[in-house]
Amino acid sequence: MAEAQRRGLNLVAAQDFDSLTGQGVRGRVADQDVVLGNQSLMASVGADVAPLQSSAERLRKEGASVMFLAVNGRLAGAIAVADPIKATTLPALNLLRADGLHVVMASGDAQATAEAVGRTLGIDDVRGGVKPQDKAELVQQLKAQGRRVAMAGDGINDAPALAAADVGIAMGTGTDVAMSSAQLTLVKGDLRRIVQARAISSSTVANMKQNLGFAFVYNAIGVPIAAGLLYPSFGLLLSPMMAALAMSLSSVSVGTNALRLSGSTVVATSHPDRADEPARGHSCH
Structure with a gap:
């Protein structure tokens, strides 16, 4: 958000937003179908990720998570993020x-x-x-x-495993769902x-x-x-x-x-x- 504002970009609110657990997100932005997520999500909308596959694999080997972006069913780019x-x-x-x-x-x-x-x-x-x-x-x-x-764990995706474990340990910096599923919460996530x-x-x-x-x-x-x-x-x-x-x-x-x-x-x-x-x-x- 801060970078977009720095560049003077006009941010348009997404409509019909949907979060797909374990895959990504989708919605309509400026009357276009926009999908952001993993390779399986791209396959489900018919977007071919082959042009960016080699770059994505290189980034993954460096420890980054790669998300593909598709607009109206066509590959538009990829975003790599990494948690320090x-x-x-x-x-x-x-x-x-x-x-x-x-x-x-x-x-x-x-x-x-x-x-x-x-x-x-x-x-x-x-x-x-x-x-x-x-x-x-x-x-x-x-x-x-x-x-x-x-x-x-600290995310919504970790909640089932936290509840199933003998001892569930949630991070205080994570989601409320994770903390409610655990028996122990680390306030600072240390x-x-x-x-x-x-x-x-x-x-x-x-x-x-x-x-x-x-x-x-x-x-x-x-x-x-x-x-x-x-x-x-x-x-x-x-x-x-x-x-x-x-x-x-x-x-x-x-x-x-x-x-x-x-x-x-x-x-x-x-x-x-x-x-x-x-x-x-x-x-x-």
């Missing part, structure tokens, strides 16, 4: 893979585009040209193999927060086990004494006052141990000796 990879993405993926996770990249972009991005991020398992329902089926396939699957979330989850589970241990120890010691099992040999009995004190101490121990989590700080940092290493890795992105 955040500086925090590779360190985050390396940390996840260092923890033994397998990273899968599932993208609606062409296979060549997805592979170019995958090479940059050190991802070996790359699936390109994946439709929204295909992403959900991929999640189900991984789960059927006995794997626990976390799915991270993938390192996934590492932090896993660390917090592990600490919470460990804390719960510790609290169960505290509760068990107090009862394992107090109940036999209160029942008089030690009285014949040692003359020990547990008075009601001491029993109440032990019960209070049990609650205090559990509560104090749980409060440690609120004061803990989890920091996601990349390993210097691993930061540039294309690590391998079961989460699905």
Whole structure:
């Protein structure tokens, strides 16, 4: 929009606009049928993309997504767009893979585009040209193999897979549909927060086990004494006052141990000796 205004171009509002999931968009502009989308959409309107195919393939190998433009059923041009990879993405993926996770990249972009991005991020398992329902089926396939699957995504197309995963992780910078389908939202879309979330989850589970241990120890010691099992040999009995004190101490121990989590700080940092290493890795992105 800004570039069009800079060039002094007259922008005409589109009529009969329609968004075609996984393909592109279409509408009428200045009484002409305009279609913008992928190759399959061009084929459906009879537009031959052969004249621009070699240029499109070159751009895909560079990591760009290519959309073709057709006017009245005839190819009019192509548009290439590319999302810059955040500086925090590779360190985050390396940390996840260092923890033994397998990273899968599932993208609606062409296979060549997805592979170019995958090479940059050190991802070996790359699936390109994946439709929204295909992403959900991929999640189900991984789960059927006995794997626990976390799915991270930010678009409407990711919503089915986010809902199907064991843990759906949405980006706060993405769509409302994606966030409503996920269990976890990363406010700033920083993938390192996934590492932090896993660390917090592990600490919470460990804390719960510790609290169960505290509760068990107090009862394992107090109940036999209160029942008089030690009285014949040692003359020990547990008075009601001491029993109440032990019960209070049990609650205090559990509560104090749980409060440690609120004061803990989890920091996601990349390993210097691993930061540039294309690590391998079961989460699905």
